Amino acid sequence: MQSRPRIPEATVARLAVYLRVLTGLVDSGRGTISSGELAAAAGVNPAGLRKDLSHLGPCGTRGVGYEVSTLRDRIAAVLGMETAHACVLVGIGNLGSALAGYGGFGNRGFEFVGLFDASPARVGQRVGDLLVRPMEELDAVVTGTRATIGVIATPAEVAQPVCDRLTAAGVRSILNFAPVALSAPAGVGVRQVDLSVELQVLAFLDKQRGVPGQTTPAALAPAGGMA
Amino acid sequence: MQSRPRIPEATVARLAVYLRVLTGLVDSGRGTISSGELAAAAGVNPAGLRKDLSHLGPCGTRGVGYEVSTLRDRIAAVLGMETAHACVLVGIGNLGSALAGYGGFGNRGFEFVGLFDASPARVGQRVGDLLVRPMEELDAVVTGTRATIGVIATPAEVAQPVCDRLTAAGVRSILNFAPVALSAPAGVGVRQVDLSVELQVLAFLDKQRGVPGQTTPAALAPAGGMA
DNA sequence: AACCGCTTGTGAACGCAGGAACAAAGTCGC
DNA sequence: GCGACTTTGTTCCTGCGTTCACAAGCGGTT
Numbered sequence: 045m046q047s048r049p050r051i052p053e054a055t056v057a058r059l060a061v062y063l064r065v066l067t068g069l070v071d072s073g074r075g076t077i078s079s080g081e082l083a084a085a086a087g088v089n090p091a092g093l094r095k096d097l098s099h100l101g102p103c104g105t106r107g108v109g110y111e112v113s114t115l116r117d118r119i120a121a122v123l124g125m126e127t128a129h130a131c132v133l134v135g136i137g138n139l140g141s142a143l144a145g146y147g148g149f150g151n152r153g154f155e156f157v158g159l160f161d162a163s164p165a166r167v168g169q170r171v172g173d174l175l176v177r178p179m180e181e182l183d184a185v186v187t188g189t190r191a192t193i194g195v196i197a198t199p200a201e202v203a204q205p206v207c208d209r210l211t212a213a214g215v216r217s218i219l220n221f222a223p224v225a226l227s228a229p230a231g232v233g234v235r236q237v238d239l240s241v242e243l244q245v246l247a248f249l250d251k252q253r254g255v256p257g258q259t260t261p262a263a264l265a266p267a268g269g270m271a
Numbered sequence: 272m273q274s275r276p277r278i279p280e281a282t283v284a285r286l287a288v289y290l291r292v293l294t295g296l297v298d299s300g301r302g303t304i305s306s307g308e309l310a311a312a313a314g315v316n317p318a319g320l321r322k323d324l325s326h327l328g329p330c331g332t333r334g335v336g337y338e339v340s341t342l343r344d345r346i347a348a349v350l351g352m353e354t355a356h357a358c359v360l361v362g363i364g365n366l367g368s369a370l371a372g373y374g375g376f377g378n379r380g381f382e383f384v385g386l387f388d389a390s391p392a393r394v395g396q397r398v399g400d401l402l403v404r405p406m407e408e409l410d411a412v413v414t415g416t417r418a419t420i421g422v423i424a425t426p427a428e429v430a431q432p433v434c435d436r437l438t439a440a441g442v443r444s445i446l447n448f449a450p451v452a453l454s455a456p457a458g459v460g461v462r463q464v465d466l467s468v469e470l471q472v473l474a475f476l477d478k479q480r481g482v483p484g485q486t487t488p489a490a491l492a493p494a495g496g497m498a
Numbered sequence: 499a500a501c502c503g504c505t506t507g508t509g510a511a512c513g514c515a516g517g518a519a520c521a522a523a524g525t526c527g528c
Numbered sequence: 529g530c531g532a533c534t535t536t537g538t539t540c541c542t543g544c545g546t547t548c549a550c551a552a553g554c555g556g557t558t
Contacts, residue, residue, distance in 0.1 A: 050479070053472065054545065060471040064450055078505065087452030087463075091547060098507060106506045107554040123471055124478040131470070142369035143466070148450060152467045154474075193473060217473040223291055223375060225314025233476045235469055236314075239370070240379045242462055243358070244287040244350055245280060246420060246444040247381075249460045251351040252277070281515065305535065318517060325537060333536045334524045 051122070055096045059119050061086045062093070064152070066116035078109040125153040130191040132158040132215070134206050135198030136166050136176050139221055143197060144171045154193070158185040162202070179209070186213035193217045200224045207234075278349070282323045286346050288313045289320070291379070293343035305336040352380040357418040359385040359442070361433050362425030363393050363403050366448055370424060371398045381420070385412040389429070406436070413440035420444045427451045434461075 051059075065085045069077060079097075083090040097103060097110075103118050104110040120126065133144055133156050143149075144159055159176045161167060167178045177185065185191070194210035196203050196218060203222035210218060217233040220226050228234050278286075292312045296304060306324075310317040324330060324337075330345050331337040347353060360371055360383050370376075371386055386403045388394060394405045404412065412418070421437035423430050423445060430449035437445060444460040447453050455461050 051475075052545075053476070056472050056475050057468055060468040061452075061465070063471075064465075064467075080505090085452065087454075089547070091549090092545090094505095094507065095546085102507070104506055105554065106552075107504050107556090109505070123475050125471070125474075129470070129474050138369040138372040142365040145365040146466070148467050149470065152471065154467065154470050192477060193470065217477045219469055219473055225288075225312065227314075231480070233473055233480075235473050237464075237466070237469055238288070239373070239464070240291075240375050240381065241284055241287040242446055242464055243356070243376065243381050243420065244290075244352070244379065245283050246446055246460055246462050247352075247356050248278075248283050248350050249280070250419060250444045253458070253460075279515075307535090316517065318519090319515090321535095321537065322516085329537070331536055332524070333522075334526085334534050336535065 051099045055099060056123070058086065058088060058093075058096050059123060061088075062096070063116060063119045063123065063125070066112055066119065069112045070116055074112050076105075076109045076111050079104070082110065120153075127153075129154050129193055130157045130189045131155065131193040131195055132160065132182065132186055132189075132191045132210070133195045133197065134160045134179075134182070134210070135196060135222075136161040136169070136171055137197065137199075140197035141171050143195060143221075144174065156195075157189040157191055158182070160185075162198075182209060183213045186210070186215060191215060193219065196220045196222055196226075198222055278326045282326060283350070285313070285315060285320075285323050286350060288315075289323070290343060290346045290350065290352070293339055293346065296339045297343055301339050303332075303336045303338050306331070309337065347380075354380075356381050356420055357384045357416045358382065358420040358422055359387065359409065359413055359416075359418045359437070360422045360424065361387045361406075361409070361437070362423060362449075363388040363396070363398060364424065364426075367424035368398050370422060370448075371401065383422075384416040384418055385409070387412075389425075409436060410440045413437070413442060418442060420446065423447045423449055423453075425449055 062082065065082065079094050080090045083093040086093065100118055100122055103115055131154055133140055136144065136159050140159070140161070144156055149156070156172070156174060159171055159174050160179050160182050161176050162179050166176050169176045192215060194215040194217070196206055196210075198206055200222045203220060203224050204226060207218060207220070207226045207228055211228055211232050216231070218226065218228060219235050219237065221237050221239070223238050223240070225236070226234050289309065292309065306321050307317045310320040313320065327345055327349055330342055358381055360367055363371065363386050367386070367388070371383055376383070383399070383401060386398055386401050387406050387409050388403050389406050393403050396403045419442060421442040421444070423433055423437075425433055427449045430447060430451050431453060434445060434447070434453045434455055438455055438459050443458070444462075445453065445455060446462050446464065448464050448466070450465050450467070452463070453461050
């Protein structure tokens with residue numbers, strides 16, 4: 045039954061989106077929803093949505109649609125959201141503080157069980173409802189809480205050593221916000237999020253479809269004092 | 272000559288990574304670099320890197336490699352990084368404050384020229400080196416600074432109206448951190464970044480390759496001789 | 499009870515991205 | 529000046545993701 049040989053990663057990412065939309069629909073009391081409407085809410089193609097859902101086995105009623113709460117529970121089960129995931133966060137700077145205080149994680153089954161920073165100035169500060177701990181306690185907290193996910197929000201220079209310490213402590217998945225490519229041992233999943241890359245792609249796509257005929261790079265008159 | 276019909280988006284995203292690595296290499300005084308070494312630093316396949324670079328036309332010397340500074344300038348030109356891009360940021364909560372204070376943008380040619388929030392409590396606060404402005408000034412700032420990129424870090428409920436106001440003011444690209452699918456008029460690029468989706472994909476991949484047969488969530492054998 | 503419309507689920511084609519192998523070319527050494 | 533080595537740029541191929549289009553199934557209606 046649960047032996048789904050593999051679900052494509054792109055599908056998994058979209059399933060997480062469907063799960064969020066469905067949770068909102070449950071709260072608003074919606075009973076059933078069609079693939080077309082759900083696809084519109086998630087911003088995807090209806091056919092693709094049905095194909096994504098087909099990986100979970102049949103979970104809709106033909107002629108009617110999908111039962112919202114049932115579908116949500118099923119996706120949650122497949123994604124492993126039945127139990128909360130314990131995460132540790134290393135690097136409590138600007139971004140780290142925001143991540144620690146961001147409510148969007150806790151609502152979706154992820155809980156930070158430890159915040160760590162190398163700077164003594166940061167250690168002891170309260171961020172959200174946790175205290176920042178020194179790096180020395182990382183290993184103990186990871187093993188003690190069975191945390192499986194590590195989030196790196198440190199400067200780029202120390203991201204690799206932090207990654208090494210996390211994996212050595214037993215963390216199996218790493219979400220890296222530092223702008224460096226991490227190398228981790230086999231069996232450890234690493235996912236890279238580079239915020240400025242997103243901006244650069246955005247800027248390029250705009251430039252690519254931008255005002256045709258404007259080949260001069262000096263186009264954009266710096267009327268504003270943007271320096 | 273410069274009429275590159277189209278560069279795949281996946282390539283553009285990697286070009287941004289190469290640009291970052293190359294900038295670091297320039298600072299460290301490196302003169303030339305081979306595709307293999309650069310690929311390792313960027314975390315990609317050497318052949319793929321060469322294919323990416325082939326979209327810019329020949330920019331390497333056979334038998335030697337790529338000249339670091341030349342290649343960096345060329346990628347910067349293609350990505351449109353010659354001139355800084357002015358961005359406005361809406362929603363100065365936890366995440367918004369972190370984005371405003373994040374140095375990784377300014378170093379890469381993106382500058383925030385306006386921070387906006389609907390809450391009077393936030394307006395007037397200083398974040399980074401800018402003051403938070405009320406939403407009423409958004410239109411004037413966007414037109415005055417010729418800002419082309421808008422970043423949304425608001426709660427999900429108001430993200431769509433904020434998107435509408437940004438596009439009405441003339442913003443052509445939007446980076447959305449709110450967990451909702453935005454609909455924008457044609458000609459406006461929207462890019463979605465959902466942090467919890469990243470975590471969910473990570474958790475799923477871990478579960479998928481995790482200890483087989485262990486359906487109990489309490490599994491986690493610490494005798495890590497796995498791979 | 500049978501028909502009809504609506505929606506899901508699936509099969510097939512298209513396009514794209516990724517990876518490996520090969521040829522061209524330039525440099526270094528003799 | 530010539531040969532060999534190194535590295536780029538390109539080409540082919542395999543696999544994946546996405547999209548379109550159709551058959552199957554359920555509910556409501558007459």
